[in-house]
Amino acid sequence: xxxxxxxxxxxxxxxxxxxxxxxxxxxxxxxxxxxxxxxxxxxxxxxxxxxxxxxxxxxxxxxxxxxxxxxxxxxxxxxxxxxxxxxxxxxxxxxxxxxxxxxxxxxxxxxxxxxxxxxxxxxxxxxxxxxxxxxxxxxxxxxxxxxxxxxxxxxxxxxxxxxxxxxxxxxxxxxxxxxxxxxxxxxxxxxxxxxx
Amino acid sequence: xxxxxxxxxxxxxxxxxxxxxxxxxxxxxxxxxxxxxxxxxxxxxxxxxxxxxxxxxxxxxxxxxxxxxxxxxxxxxxxxxxxxxxxxxxxxxxxxxxxxxxxxxxxxxxxxxxxxxxxxxxxxxxxxxxxxxxxxxxxxxxxxxxxxxxxxxxxxxxxxxxxxxxxxxxxxxxxxxxxxxxxxxxxxxxxxxxxx
Numbered sequence: 508x509x510x511x512x513x514x515x516x517x518x519x520x521x522x523x524x525x526x527x528x529x530x531x532x533x534x535x536x537x538x539x540x541x542x543x544x545x546x547x548x549x550x551x552x553x554x555x556x557x558x559x560x561x562x563x564x565x566x567x568x569x570x571x572x573x574x575x576x577x578x579x580x581x582x583x584x585x586x587x588x589x590x591x592x593x594x595x596x597x598x599x600x601x602x603x604x605x606x607x608x609x610x611x612x613x614x615x616x617x618x619x620x621x622x623x624x625x626x627x628x629x630x631x632x633x634x635x636x637x638x639x640x641x642x643x644x645x646x647x648x649x650x651x652x653x654x655x656x657x658x659x660x661x662x663x664x665x666x667x668x669x670x671x672x673x674x675x676x677x678x679x680x681x682x683x684x685x686x687x688x689x690x691x692x693x694x695x696x697x698x699x700x701x702x703x
Numbered sequence: 704x705x706x707x708x709x710x711x712x713x714x715x716x717x718x719x720x721x722x723x724x725x726x727x728x729x730x731x732x733x734x735x736x737x738x739x740x741x742x743x744x745x746x747x748x749x750x751x752x753x754x755x756x757x758x759x760x761x762x763x764x765x766x767x768x769x770x771x772x773x774x775x776x777x778x779x780x781x782x783x784x785x786x787x788x789x790x791x792x793x794x795x796x797x798x799x800x801x802x803x804x805x806x807x808x809x810x811x812x813x814x815x816x817x818x819x820x821x822x823x824x825x826x827x828x829x830x831x832x833x834x835x836x837x838x839x840x841x842x843x844x845x846x847x848x849x850x851x852x853x854x855x856x857x858x859x860x861x862x863x864x865x866x867x868x869x870x871x872x873x874x875x876x877x878x879x880x881x882x883x884x885x886x887x888x889x890x891x892x893x894x895x896x897x898x899x
Contacts, residue, residue, distance in 0.1 A: 524788045531727035531815040579791045620725040622872040623805045632873035662882045666866030676818040677828035686858045694890050
């Protein structure tokens with residue numbers, strides 16, 4: 508946070524508030540306060556108002572999730588699809604266990620709250636899912652999964668992760684995430700080295 | 704709808720608006736209008752206000768999803784876990800293709816919007832997921848899945864379905880759902896008849 512300017516801090520803060528309270532309940536003033544930004548800066552940096560800020564927060568969420576994929580793989584001595592999925596779920600398990608179940612995924616929140624009401628936000632959510640999927644599928648092909656299969660498996664991994672995060676927050680229990688890792692892991696590794 | 708009294712109509716309408724717009728954006732007046740209920744009836748039937756109405760809508764969602772499990776299985780000549788999951792996803796695919804991607808799952812929406820802010824709603828969402836999981840796991844054990852495995856597979860099915868519904872709404876495309884059915888189906892059927 509230290510080196511970020513007010514604009515980047517506001518996008519980051521919006522993402523944090525959206526993933527905790529949803530889009531509708533996140534007010535522009537809350538974002539300014541959370542970001543410790545000057546009051547007038549909101550209108551200056553986001554002339555498109557809340558919708559622009561929300562869309563950039565969703566975009567940030569997609570960038571963050573995509574970026575993590577490469578970092579997860581870089582940290583593995585022998586990368587595998589199972590280990591990648593375990594790392595993706597593991598980050599949520601870690602957050603839930605240490606900080607609590609306060610917050611979920613900002614892209615999911617934007618989809619739930621805005622898919623019907625704001626086309627530009629729905630587009631931003633679709634783009635975030637797409638970049639996350641492309642990053643995940645790319646990592647899978649690097650591990651030896653056939654290209655035509657990698658996109659499907661990446662979609663399955665992200666779907667299952669999103670649903671498990673939801674269920675974990677409702678239940679205040681990481682069980683849905685540990686089950687997902689245990690059950691999907693062998694399936695994912697089963698496609699390594701298959702003929703493309 | 705024809706035979707329902709105003710109370711049941713308001714719970715149903717609340718669920719419909721919540722799954723389209725989220726909890727925060729759903730106003731009490733919108734519910735009364737949607738339900739074509741008398742203005743004063745809201746306070747009469749729901750003295751606990753919006754939180755009570757939302758919680759009952761979430762409970763309705765859990766009841767509906769649980770109830771569908773038995774109906775899906777009853778409609779199959781030779782029930783299998785793969786067919787059950789295909790039916791669960793198929794209902795969403797059908798809705799998205801015929802009505803559009805306007806609405807998702809009310810339990811997911813309640814979790815996203817209220818997990819941090821309203822304990823009673825989070826509890827209602829957890830209870831809804833639990834009853835859905837129990838119904839699904841029961842159907843799986845009836846098909847020959849070992850009892851200790853059935854609960855995990857039911858959790859996986861619901862997680863994956865919830866995430867795929869989210870992604871489908873963002874992308875305005877049922878692909879995430881068809882991928883989930885194709886990829887998870889063989890895994891699910893692999894546990895039929897395994898030693899418990």
